[in-house]
Amino acid sequence: MVNHGVPVGAMDAMLEATRRFHEQATEEKKGLYSGDGRLKVRFTSNVPTRESDVGCWRDILTCVFQDDSLDPQILPPVCRKEAIEYVKQMIKLRETMAELLSEALGLTSDYLSNIECMKSEALSCLYYPFCPQPNLTMGNAQHSDPTFLTVLLQDHKICGLQIRHQNQLVDVPPVHGTLIANIGDLMQIISNDKFKSVEHRVLAQPIGPRLSVACFFHPSTNAISKPFGTIKELLSEKNPPLYREFLVHEYIAYYKLNYGLIASALPHYRL
Ligand SMILES: O=C(O)CCC(=O)C(=O)O
């Protein structure tokens, strides 16, 4: 868990703003309801569209800050100020994390920043309502994130998040004022398995609502159009690439198509 100076006030305000958005009347939210992943701001709910889809017990407000920016006017007024401030803090944290992760890989500290693999943020403001039959569903099916890095802010009153550790699912009890940094699949690929993405899930529960805000870091517009592959500097005769090159949007499309059916798209890209 890390917190490099993100004010606790900005974190609490973001969770409260998430609650405010979701607890509005349906009339207020329905204009943003859409399954069109190209929209920068959209509201989605638990509606599987195919028979094989896994439905999850939660609603999501997604706000995409492509290249670190988003027109404030399209953000819902009930959470506009808080989301802008929170993303500002996430960008600062991203800069620190990019340096630390570059150095941990034995690269120059500006390496990950230069390849712009985390230069955009998709803020996912999650609301898991009270569930009357929690044994029949999940809050979030088991998965690893198809991102480079995820910074997760979770409700400090209600548990539910579990990660897979040594083949067992273990609870991650929330601690007020802390954030969780999860390596995503795409970082695992470019680091040639030096960093490992973490599988996790969220239980549906007979208490609620549980709130969380995930900040998914993905590439800049410039970087996202080209294929990514293992960082060349990490390769040698003894360390051949373990994965084939990938286009980020293809990776995400494969992940979405199989959400809930497989935990990770990594094996699909393994050489
Ligand atoms: O709500 C949480 O704590 C986790 C959410 C999550 O894993 C995701 O949205 O990818």
Ligand SMILES: [Fe+2]
């Ligand atoms: Fe996740």
